[in-house]
Amino acid sequence: MSKFTEELLGYEESINSIINSIKAYARLNNKKNIKILEYGTRNSELTTTIFKELKEFISEYIYADSSIYFRNNLSDLENDSKFKYVCINDNLETSLDEDNFDIAIALNSIHRSNAKKTLIEGVLKVLKVNGLIIGNELKNNNLLPIITADIINEQPFNEVRPDDFDNNDCEILYINCDKRTEYSNFITFIIANLKENKPTFEKLRSYLSHEIPSYMIPANFYKVDNIPLNKNGKVDRKKLKNKLKNKNNYIFENEIEHRLSNGLPKYIISNNPIEVDYFPVNTDGKIDQNKGPTYTNDKFNCNGKGVTASSLSELMLVGILKDILNIEEVYLNDNFFELGGDSLIALKLKKKIKKIFFVDISVSSIFNSNNIEELLNAIESNKCKNFTIGEI
Numbered sequence: 001m002s003k004f005t006e007e008l009l010g011y012e013e014s015i016n017s018i019i020n021s022i023k024a025y026a027r028l029n030n031k032k033n034i035k036i037l038e039y040g041t042r043n044s045e046l047t048t049t050i051f052k053e054l055k056e057f058i059s060e061y062i063y064a065d066s067s068i069y070f071r072n073n074l075s076d077l078e079n080d081s082k083f084k085y086v087c088i089n090d091n092l093e094t095s096l097d098e099d100n101f102d103i104a105i106a107l108n109s110i111h112r113s114n115a116k117k118t119l120i121e122g123v124l125k126v127l128k129v130n131g132l133i134i135g136n137e138l139k140n141n142n143l144l145p146i147i148t149a150d151i152i153n154e155q156p157f158n159e160v161r162p163d164d165f166d167n168n169d170c171e172i173l174y175i176n177c178d179k180r181t182e183y184s185n186f187i188t189f190i191i192a193n194l195k196e197n198k199p200t201f202e203k204l205r206s207y208l209s210h211e212i213p214s215y216m217i218p219a220n221f222y223k224v225d226n227i228p229l230n231k232n233g234k235v236d237r238k239k240l241k242n243k244l245k246n247k248n249n250y251i252f253e254n255e256i257e258h259r260l261s262n263g264l265p266k267y268i269i270s271n272n273p274i275e276v277d278y279f280p281v282n283t284d285g286k287i288d289q290n291k292g293p294t295y296t297n298d299k300f301n302c303n304g305k306g307v308t309a310s311s312l313s314e315l316m317l318v319g320i321l322k323d324i325l326n327i328e329e330v331y332l333n334d335n336f337f338e339l340g341g342d343s344l345i346a347l348k349l350k351k352k353i354k355k356i357f358f359v360d361i362s363v364s365s366i367f368n369s370n371n372i373e374e375l376l377n378a379i380e381s382n383k384c385k386n387f388t389i390g391e392i
Contacts, residue, residue, distance in 0.1 A: 005108060005138065008185040014136045015046070015107075017188060019053050021134055022103055026057040033059035037101045037126060039092070040065045040109035044073035050105065051077055064088050064096065092122035101127050106135030108186075116164045120191075124170055127193040132173070136186040169195040215367035219335050237340040241327070306331025307373070313357075317376050320352045332373040336366060359383055 005011060026034055034057050041047055042065065051061055063074060064086045077083040088095045104123045113119040123133055165172055175189040201221040208217045228239035282288040309318040309332060318330045325340050341349070346366045354360050359382045369375035 008138075010185050014186045014188045015050075018105070018107070018134050018136065019050060021190060022054055022105075023057065025103065025132065026054075031102070032057060034102045035060045035100060036062070036103045036105060037096070037123075038063045038105040038107075039123065040112065041105070041107045042070050042109070043107070044070070046107065047074060048077060051080075051083060055080075055082065058082055060084070062086055062096070062101070064092065092119075093125040096126045102131050103127075104131070104133045104135075106133060108135075108137055110135070110164075111137055117167070120165060121167065121169070124167070124191075124193045124195070129193060129196045131193045133170075133189070133191040133193070136188045139185055139187055165189070165191050169193065215364055218337055219370050220338065238326075241340055307333045313376060313380070314373075316356055317353075317372060317379070320349065320356060321372065324348050324352060330372065332376075333371045335371055336369065336375065341366075353379060357383070 022034075022036075026032070034054075036054065036058055038047060038050070038061070041063075047063060054061075059082065061083045062085075063077075063083070065071075066088050068087045071078075071085050071087075074083075074085055078085060086095060104127055106123065110116055110119060120133070127133070165175070171192045171194055173190040173192050176187060204221060205217060224240075224243055228236040228243065230236040280288045309315045309330075314332060318332075321330045321336075321339065322328065324345060327339060330339065336346070336349075343363070346363050349366060350361060350363055357379050359379050361378055361382050365378045365382075366375060369378060
């Protein structure tokens with residue numbers, strides 16, 4: 001059908017307008033690393049032309065199709081590191097990463113779907129916010145689609161209409177619906193995605209705030225591929241902790257960089273963020289640049305992992321945590337849950353604290369403490385309230 005389509009009035013104009021629109025998008029946004037998804041064009045010559053025309057602007061070009069049949073025709077392009085052929089087994093969002101592409105190209109391919117709106121929603125989900133669907137579709141006012149549908153398909157040609165793009169998550173930037181064949185046999189369209197589809201830690205934290213008490217919401221979130229289990233089918237905390245060891249600093253630094261990048265120039269953002277209790281200041285009340293490095297070196301251990309215990313109370317509490325959690329290292333800026341704690345272990349910790357410190361703290365005090373240092377402060381503040389001669 002693609003060869004017949006190329007002979008129709010308006011075909012060349014439609015393709016050129018699409019290529020020029022993508023180039024204009026790249027130049028206006030000063031982008032040289034655009035990620036493009038092309039869905040089901042099934043015309044190797046056209047795909048090759050588009051890829052070569054746009055190559056200077058792209059970092060990744062994915063051709064996706066529900067059939068592997070057309071892959072051989074694009075084997076030459078697969079030799080290029082920027083190009084990849086992906087066979088869609090179920091739907092787009094399960095086969096491709098969400099919020100990943102800047103542009104999705106759909107050239108005369110949407111009409112093949114029995115559920116056009118569902119397909120369009122799937123394409124929107126793999127686009128970044130403000131990402132574009134750019135493409136075209138044959139109109140129903142010429143005989144080609146009707147004849148081909150009768151010969152090849154069991155169902156009649158299903159024309160794509162503007163209301164197929166009627167979705168609260170997108171905005172129609174351009175669509176030509178001129179019914180006069182002499183102007184064009186195609187609907188050419190540009191649709192912008194308005195929704196951020198990828199789940200974020202902030203969204204998760206907001207959701208949990210409406211579902212569970214605040215003290216049960218983790219201070220930090222970590223993304224892992226899977227949760228390691230032991231032989232009994234329960235979470236293997238030791239393996240999980242090892243899994244997070246290498247990701248901890250990366251996630252922390254990534255989150256800091258993301259937040260700062262919204263309001264600061266990139267050259268101002270530090271490459272190595274370090275958590276400190278306070279900034280040393282000089283007599284003028286400004287940050288003392290000379291004391292900064294010494295302070296951080298004194299405060300953190302030689303491996304830069306965290307704040308080490310030094311006082312008797314700190315050493316006692318750290319010793320308790322090492323014992324009940326069966327771990328070798330605990331720092332004052334560690335979070336109880338990140339170390340592997342849970343509600344059952346919190347009960348054990350409560351008993352141990354009462355035995356060693358003679359203080360009866362609540363489980364909620366353990367949950368509400370962002371780190372071990374805060375937990376120790378809670379213990380110290382409860383000493384006077386709970387101390388009785390009978391407990392000695």
